[in-house]
Amino acid sequence: MPIATSPSDLLNQDELLSMSGLDFMTGILNGTLPGPPIANTMGYRLHTVSDGRVTFRGTPEFNVTNPMGTVHGGWYGTLLDSAMACAVMTKVPAGSVYTTLEYKINITRGIPLGMTIDCIGTIDHSGRSTGVAKGEIRGVEDGKLYATGSTTCIIMKLK
Structure with a gap:
């Protein structure tokens, strides 16, 4: 999957709004659309996409550790948020975008x-606005x- 290395590699707003969220995510998975730069930074990649479900696969290395040498909590949070x-x-219709409103994580080990x-x-609910x-x-x-983890996202119709 190609990773965006500059802002010009990313889709412009009209291109993004012309496709459904599922089409967008599938494009990243199959390499026809650029993946997010943060994936390289954090050491993970999109692994599977289906309607209402995605999987990222990653391997934490030394560059994501805290001063004690263990995986930083921010790595868990970033990965779960993603x-x-x-x-x-995957449930956002063409003409709309989303953003995270809040998320919570629990590290068990x-x-x-x-x-x-x-x-x-995995999606629990997708409505007109959340x-x-x-x-x-x-x-x-x-x-x-x-x-x-759990999250609530806002869905905004722009077009």
């Missing part, structure tokens, strides 16, 4: 550095639950 909000995005995880976002989703981070190899 997965949950993108699950909402530390992810070992170098462990590959899946972060799954979307609600949940998320979880699980180890790919061990299946253990490492964190959960």
Whole structure:
């Protein structure tokens, strides 16, 4: 998947508004649309997309640790926000956009550095003006639950 490296790599507003959120997310997954730069920064990538559900796959490395050498809580939060909000995005109609209003995470255990995880976002509700989703981070190899989250997003019709 190509990652945007400058603002000019991203879609302009008219291009974005011309497609549904599911088409947009599918385009990122199949490489016809640029992926978000934060994916490179944080060490994760879009892994699966379907209607109301997305999975990101990532492997935390030393660059995302806190001063104690463990995975920083912001990594969990960023990854969960991405997965949950993108699950909402799959339900956004053409002509609309969304943004996160709030999110909450619960870290249940530390992810070992170098462990590959899946972060799954699943839609609970998608309406005219709000979307609600949940998320979880699980180890790919061990299946253990490492964190959960919930979000509310605002959906805004622009066109």
